[in-house]
Amino acid sequence: MKTLDILCVIWYYIVMENVILETEGILEKYRALERKIEEQAALIKYYEEQLMLLTQKRYGASREKISPGQMELGFFDEAENEADQRKPEPVVEQITYTRRKREGKREEDLSELPTETVTHTIAEEERVCPECGEVMHVMGHSEPRREIVIIPAEAKVIEHVREIYSCRNCERNSTSVPVIKAPMPEPVIKGSVASASSVAHIMTQKYSNAMPLYRQEMEFLANGLQLSRQTMANWMIYSSQHWLEPLYELIKSHMLEEDILHADETEVQVLKEHGRASRTKSYMWLYRNGRYAQAPSVIFEYQETRSSAHPRRFLETFKGYLHADGYSAYHTLPPGITISGCWAHARRTFCDTLKAAPPDSVDNAKSRHGVNLCDKLFALEREYDHEGLVPQERYKARLERSKPISDELFAWAGSVNVLPKSLLGKAVRYLFDQKPYLVNVYSDGRLELSNNRAERAIRPFVIGRRNWLFSATPKGAKASAVIYSIVRTAKENGLKPFEYLKYIFETMPNIASDKYSSLLPWSETIPDICRTKSHKRE
Numbered sequence: 001m002k003t004l005d006i007l008c009v010i011w012y013y014i015v016m017e018n019v020i021l022e023t024e025g026i027l028e029k030y031r032a033l034e035r036k037i038e039e040q041a042a043l044i045k046y047y048e049e050q051l052m053l054l055t056q057k058r059y060g061a062s063r064e065k066i067s068p069g070q071m072e073l074g075f076f077d078e079a080e081n082e083a084d085q086r087k088p089e090p091v092v093e094q095i096t097y098t099r100r101k102r103e104g105k106r107e108e109d110l111s112e113l114p115t116e117t118v119t120h121t122i123a124e125e126e127r128v129c130p131e132c133g134e135v136m137h138v139m140g141h142s143e144p145r146r147e148i149v150i151i152p153a154e155a156k157v158i159e160h161v162r163e164i165y166s167c168r169n170c171e172r173n174s175t176s177v178p179v180i181k182a183p184m185p186e187p188v189i190k191g192s193v194a195s196a197s198s199v200a201h202i203m204t205q206k207y208s209n210a211m212p213l214y215r216q217e218m219e220f221l222a223n224g225l226q227l228s229r230q231t232m233a234n235w236m237i238y239s240s241q242h243w244l245e246p247l248y249e250l251i252k253s254h255m256l257e258e259d260i261l262h263a264d265e266t267e268v269q270v271l272k273e274h275g276r277a278s279r280t281k282s283y284m285w286l287y288r289n290g291r292y293a294q295a296p297s298v299i300f301e302y303q304e305t306r307s308s309a310h311p312r313r314f315l316e317t318f319k320g321y322l323h324a325d326g327y328s329a330y331h332t333l334p335p336g337i338t339i340s341g342c343w344a345h346a347r348r349t350f351c352d353t354l355k356a357a358p359p360d361s362v363d364n365a366k367s368r369h370g371v372n373l374c375d376k377l378f379a380l381e382r383e384y385d386h387e388g389l390v391p392q393e394r395y396k397a398r399l400e401r402s403k404p405i406s407d408e409l410f411a412w413a414g415s416v417n418v419l420p421k422s423l424l425g426k427a428v429r430y431l432f433d434q435k436p437y438l439v440n441v442y443s444d445g446r447l448e449l450s451n452n453r454a455e456r457a458i459r460p461f462v463i464g465r466r467n468w469l470f471s472a473t474p475k476g477a478k479a480s481a482v483i484y485s486i487v488r489t490a491k492e493n494g495l496k497p498f499e500y501l502k503y504i505f506e507t508m509p510n511i512a513s514d515k516y517s518s519l520l521p522w523s524e525t526i527p528d529i530c531r532t533k534s535h536k537r538e
Contacts, residue, residue: 110146112533117144153201155225157193160184186509188243194235196505202232203239204498207480207487210460212468233476240479243508246516248299248482251489254520255297259320260290260446262454263311263330266462269470270477273304284481285310286458290323292391292446295522296492298457300481302474308332321444323451326434341437344450347374349427356423366416367424370431373409377402381449395445403442410435457488486521493521494535503530 119141127136165180188196205211213229220227255261265285271278283306288298303310308329315322315337323340324330330339353367380402384394413432418425431438441447461484471477490500503526504519518525528536 110148113148153223155198155220155223158195185506188505188509189235189238192235194239196502199235199239199505200498200501203236203483203487203501206236206468207464207483208460208491208497210464210467215467233472236483237475237479239505240482243504244482244486246508246513247504247519248485250517250520251297251485252299254295255287255289255299256315256318258289258293260292260323260444261315261318261320262286262288262290262323262451262457264325264451264454264458265306265327266458266465268302268465268477270302270304270472270474271470272473274474276304281306282477283310284458284461284477285314286454286461287314288454288457290321290446291448291453295520296489298485298488298492300461300484300488302477302481304474321440321447323448323454324437325451326430326437331437338440338443339437340440340443340447341434342451343374343377343438343441344452346427346431346434346438347371347378349430350374350424353423353427366418367427369412370409370427373405373412376405377449380405389445391445393445395442398442398445406439457492460484460488490521494532495521495526495530496532499530500526503527 124135128134129136162184163182165182166177170177188194188199202213202216205216206213213232216232217227217229263286265283267281268284269279270282273280273282282302282304285301285303286298287301289296301310301314306329311329312333315333319336321338321340322330322333323342325342325345333339347370350367350370354371380397384397389397410431413428416424416428418428420426420429441449471480486501486504487497490497500521507519508516517523
């Protein structure tokens with residue numbers, strides 16, 4: 001081969017090698033751009049999900065209820081999978097029935113109210129018969145017209161005066177004269193104008209009706225009573241420390257003797273905590289007993305932080321099951337406490353993905369299957385309640401009917417292909433992180449599928465917090481925790497908060513401390529005036 005030909009061949013290979021290298025470089029840049037585009041698309045999708053979720057939380061319905069139309073599309077997919085494509089025309093069946101009219105509902109609603117009869121008469125000189133002029137007599141009464149009359153709260157001053165007795169004979173004939181004073185009950189706060197009813201009223205308004213003290217101050221002022229919010233706050237703290245805390249501790253000790261509890265926590269702002277800024281978050285922890293407790297109890301506890309040390313200290317003597325959400329603090333408790341996870345929280349994570357999905361793709365979203373399986377679990381729980389199953393029967397029914405559904409949910413979640421940072425990816429990760437605690441519901445028929453019992457108990461505090469916003473001092477926050485505990489426990493036991501608190505403040509200053517247990521909300525000695533109609537003794 002000629003030298004020129006050899007040089008041409010060498011040049012050709014050099015050129016081709018450069019071309020190949022440049023092509024590989026271009027391809028690598030192209031692949032890098034593709035990866036970057038995919039990452040940006042995933043990031044855009046993530047931001048879209050977050051935007052739609054935040055928009056839904058701000059402007060949409062707060063409940064996780066699925067509309068009936070959506071429920072029909074995916075709740076039971078067996079019919080859709082098994083149905084023949086050639087569907088016959090549906091048969092319309094007309095059903096008619098008669099319904100017995102419910103009578104006596106109004107009388108039932110008004111049965112606990114005192115009744116006053118107003119009789120309208122005609123003056124005797126006007127009872128003249130238009131025919132003969134004789135005086136007419138009363139021959140009967142018409143059907144009564146019933147009205148509900150509202151009597152606004154009225155404040156008045158009661159002066160307690162004790163009669164002092166002396167002996168006339170001793171005054172005349174003896175050098176010593178005995179003097180006896182009539183007994184007088186001890187006040188709820190010595191040296192104060194506070195009465196049992198006024199303290200109970202203020203507490204009920206704030207801790208049961210969510211009316212802050214400044215609004216009560218304005219209401220009192222409109223009725224001619226100048227009672228400052230500082231004075232009312234002092235009354236609350238004093239009454240809580242001296243009278244309600246002993247009951248609080250008794251309720252707490254009774255609760256910790258049981259073997260099934262619920263726990264939850266929420267934020268509270270306390271302005272004047274030592275060494276902490278006024279905007280620092282503090283926490284109100286809640287503990288309550290389970291569904292089958294003989295004496296329903298609710299305990300609120302104020303703490304500065306959300307540290308796991310607080311439930312460990314509170315539950316140091318407790319042994320049994322604790323219903324809780326996915327907060328990791330509950331997973332560090334001693335071995336004697338078994339955490340039962342909340343299926344409602346697991347369902348909520350899948351519902352969030354539906355809220356963030358475009359409206360036209362909600363029914364076909366991957367997370368729809370997860371929501372449907374969770375709904376089946378809760379539907380079965382309602383069936384168990386309707387069938388009136390006792391705990392042992394519920395335990396067996398769950399193993400036979402509910403556990404296969406949860407197993408299917410875990411299997412589906414393990415097979416679904418999702419991005420880890422997407423909402424569905426987070427929902428799947430939450431499900432598997434909580435799996436060791438979620439499956440504990442199959443250990444005992446007394447356990448519940450969710451921690452909603454605790455969330456319902458803490459809701460009145462959250463509603464009240466929207467109105468009164470914060471506590472000024474740790475003393476006030478602790479007093480609020482004690483009062484909320486007493487009020488909520490009273491309601492759980494069918495007591496009227498005002499009447500029960502009034503009874504406590506009238507009784508406790510005048511009895512020995514060893515008799516305080518007779519004032520517990522489930523005590524048989526609580527008078528009927530404190531009980532609601534459905535809880536009055538026969």
